Amino acid sequence: MRERIVLAALLAAAVALPWIAEALGTPATVGVATRIAIYAIAAASLNLILGYGGLVSFGHAAYFGLGGYTVGILWEHFRLNEPFLGIIPGTAELLVTFPAAILVGGLAAAAIGALSLRTSGVQFIMITLAFAQMVYFLFVSLAVYGGDDGLMIRRPNAFLGLNLRDPATMYWLSLAVLVFWLWLMGRVVRSRFGRVLEGVRQSERRMAAIGISTYPYKLAAFAIAGAACAAAGALWANYARFVSPDMMHWTKSGELMIMVILGGLGTLLGPVLGAAALVGLEYTLSGITEHWQFVLGPILVAIVLFARKGLMSLFGRWGPGNG
């Protein structure tokens, strides 16, 4: 019960943030908070497979990029008024581009997962990384969509008459998607499907011994995670009004992993904390020194060494199995 109250208070504070920022005269905070919310969605999606399922996917940023490019490419064809592949008309409607991004991310993850999940351990880490690099280089070489330089999206998507160029509106949209996704994940990880995932993390052998062939469950989780990460990418494209292969660079996959591990593997709110910590640290440290990554490194090592459940250890009650 007290948890509910704390959560409600947190949510209220998050909703009120743009007004608070205005009152304090720090409007830039809204942009930072939007980045945190979007990365939190991406990290939480990775957490489904990494934290709950124990699947160390090192190519998760590929789906972030694919989601972003879905929005970008549909915009580009809308702008040029010439259908994609000669059949799919371009659009700048979020109600179309957002589901399209989710679909693209889900299908790509299903295809990549179908092959990668035949391996395990280090091999799985390497093959997911390799697939992500393939997607990365594909977009680097796609000159029509800007190649290395990426693609500008001059106008954010239209969405129910709202103006996504307004930072507060973009923030609230991102926050709404984050809250919805966390609520959905909270249900899924407690369901029968979620129990199987947690079993997979703990012992594949035990799962076989109770008669569960784990492959289809891992594949489903992988596809769901890819779809949700692409949703984050679609939001990013609207927020930054720009997409580029950097969105799916392997260092971005690494950042997502750091957020999950830093925040707390297999915890519902851990990835949000991790995203906030990483984006926040980057924001403050990069203001102090350009070598901020050298400072960040030791901080990460310390957290991973001393807190098994990352930052979520500070909130013991919300650890796994308790929430």
Added chain:
Amino acid sequence: MAEPVLAVRNLVKRFGGLVATDDLTLEVRPGELHALIGPNGAGKTTAIGQICGEIAPDSGSIRFDGADITGLSFAQRVRRGLSRTFQIVQLLDDDTALENVSLAVQAAEGHSFRFWRNARLDRRLTDRARALLAQVGLPEERARVRASDLSHGERKQLELAIALAPGPKLLLLDEPMAGLGAAESLRMTEVLRALKGRIPMLLVEHDMDAVFALADRVSVLVYGRCIASGLPEAIRADPAVREAYLTEEDGH
């Protein structure tokens, strides 16, 4: 005579130059408790591994419940009613005893592509899981303890409860008494005695008191070969068996 529940024919398994299973032929008949004994390294666990599908044999065949299952995976065999326990327990250590059994009950109920209802609050799963824990004698108040915090004896009991969850047609038990104290060992013997007759069992065990108290038939494995198979009294009297195994046991 009724067809055996399990029929292992001419099974061979080599690890490099070592023949771990050497032309093994073995049957478990309906209702029977068949004990498989033999010295350390005789190939008992390797035989169980091949029967359950974790280890691929080099040659030979396995029939179970009227069908050839040699090509099926471990999980597929379990779904057909072949259940096993491990010499070294394999549990979901972060989960409680109840959750471990509940998940096994869930697996037996069909696919788990159910994303919505909270599985931990599903009475269909937990009620049956509690009944299974009671059946193996794990006290009610231990059900909510994490598997990693249970005693060794309790973990052995828990494994048996999990193996019983699918309502198996055959139980493969790899040393259920290993590491148990005398009292725990007796309790486990009683649990198995209660199951005997209802579920056919292939029991691998070093505890000779338990074996001779429970077994309907005994097979003796030495260097991967079955050197004798028969009624417990006959096995006890067999000179070759005494030489290879029982005397050595006495020496301990």
